[in-house]
Amino acid sequence: EVQLLESGGGLVQPGGSLRLSCAASGFTFSSNPMGWVRQAPGKGLQWVSSIVQSGDRTYYADSVKGRFSISRDNSKNTLYLQMNSLRAEDTALYYCAKSFRGVIINFDSWGQGALVTVSS
Amino acid sequence: QSALTQPASVSGSPGQSITISCTGTSSDVGGSKFVSWYQQHAGKAPKLMISDVSNRPSGVSNRFSGSKSDNTASLTISGLQAEDEADYYCSSNTSSGTLIFGGGTKLTVL
Numbered sequence: 001e002v003q004l005l006e007s008g009g010g011l012v013q014p015g016g017s018l019r020l021s022c023a024a025s026g027f028t029f030s031s032n033p034m035g036w037v038r039q040a041p042g043k044g045l046q047w048v049s050s051i052v053q054s055g056d057r058t059y060y061a062d063s064v065k066g067r068f069s070i071s072r073d074n075s076k077n078t079l080y081l082q083m084n085s086l087r088a089e090d091t092a093l094y095y096c097a098k099s100f101r102g103v104i105i106n107f108d109s110w111g112q113g114a115l116v117t118v119s120s
Numbered sequence: 121q122s123a124l125t126q127p128a129s130v131s132g133s134p135g136q137s138i139t140i141s142c143t144g145t146s147s148d149v150g151g152s153k154f155v156s157w158y159q160q161h162a163g164k165a166p167k168l169m170i171s172d173v174s175n176r177p178s179g180v181s182n183r184f185s186g187s188k189s190d191n192t193a194s195l196t197i198s199g200l201q202a203e204d205e206a207d208y209y210c211s212s213n214t215s216s217g218t219l220i221f222g223g224g225t226k227l228t229v230l
Contacts, residue, residue, distance in 0.1 A: 035219075037166075044123065045158070045166065045209050047219040061218060101171055104219045106156035106211060108177055110165035 002026040002109040004096045009114030016086050020114050022079040022096030027109075030074040033099035035107060036081050038092035038116075048094070049081065050103050059104055064090075086118045124149065124210055124222035131228040137198040140225045142210030143191055148220055150191035152212045157186055157195045160207045160224075169208075170195060197227075205229040 008020040020036070035050035049070040050059045058070050069082040079096055094114050097107035125143040132138040142149065142157075149155055157170035168177055170186035173193065183198045193212070197204055210222040 044224040045160075045211075045221040047211070047221060050219070059217060095165060100168060100177070101154060104213050104217065105154045106168055106171055106219075107166075108168045108171075110167075112165055 002098060004098065004109060004111035006094065006096050006111045006114035009094065009116050011117045011119065012086055013120050014087060014118055016118070017082070017084045018086065018116060019083070020081040020094055020096075020116070022081075022111060024077045024079065024096075024098070027098065029072075029077040033103035034072060034079045035097050035099060035104075036070065036079075037095045037097055037107065037110075038090075039095070039113075040089075040092040043092075046092075047104075050099065051079070052103050057103070083116070086116075088118050090116060091118045092116060124212060124220055126208075126210060126222040126225045128223075129226045129228065131230055132197075132200045133230045134200055134202065136200050137196060138200060138227065139197075140195045140208055140210075140227070142193040142195070142212075142222045144193075144212055144220070145191055147216070148212040148214045149188065149193050149210075151215055154213050155186070155188055155193040156211045157184075157193075158209045158211070159204075160209065162206070166209065200229055202229050 003025045005023045036048040067085045096111040098109040100108035158166040160166045173188045174186040
C-alpha cells in the first residue's frame with residue numbers, strides 16, 4: 001500500500017522559511033516523479049511543484065518560482081519542499097503526491113497534508 | 121495563469137446522471153491529452169477518478185466517465201449515489217509546462 005507522510009508544517013512569520021518533508025513507502029520511490037499540491041483553507045487545489053525521478057529536473061508554479069525549491073533523496077525515500085520568503089497567501093494544506101502518468105500530468109496517491117500557516 | 125472554469129455547484133437525485141464541465145483554453149484543456157478529474161470528500165485527500173481525458177484508474181467505478189470537446193472537458197457520473205457527494209476538480213497540463221486545476225465543483229446528492 002502506498003503511504004505518503006508529510007511533516008514539517010507549522011506557524012511561520014511572513015518572510016520566514018520552512019521545509020516540508022514527505023516520507024514515502026509502499027512503492028519504488030526512485031522510479032516515480034513526485035509533486036506538491038496545496039489547498040488554502042476553504043479553497044481549491046493548486047499545483048505547486050514537481051520533480052522527475054532522478055531529481056535533475058524540477059518544475060514550479062509561477063506563484064512560488066524563485067522562493068520554493070523541491071528536491072528528493074531517493075536513498076531515504078523522501079521528498080522535500082524548501083519554502084523561503086513566505087507570504088500570507090502561502091497559507092495552505094500542502095499535499096505530497098505521487099505522479100501517475102508523468103511528471104506534470106496527474107497524481108494517483110496523496111498524503112494527508114501538512115498545514116502551513118504564515119502569519120505574524 | 122487563471123484556474124480552469126468549473127460550475128461552483130451541481131446537484132442530482134440518487135440514480136440520476138450529472139455532468140460537470142471544465143473550460144480552459146487552447147493552451148491547456150484544448151491542447152492537452154492529459155485532462156484529469158479528482159474527487160475530494162470533506163477533510164480528505166483528493167482521489168484520481170479520470171486520467172487522460174477518459175481513462176479510469178484501476179478501482180474507479182465505471183459510473184464515472186470523462187470526455188472532451190475543444191476547450192471543454194466533462195465528467196459524467198451516472199447512477200448517482202449518496203457517496204458521490206464531494207468536491208470535484210479537473211486539471212490539465214499546459215503548453216508552458218505547468219499543471220492547472222479547476223476551481224472545483226461541489227456535488228450535492230439530493
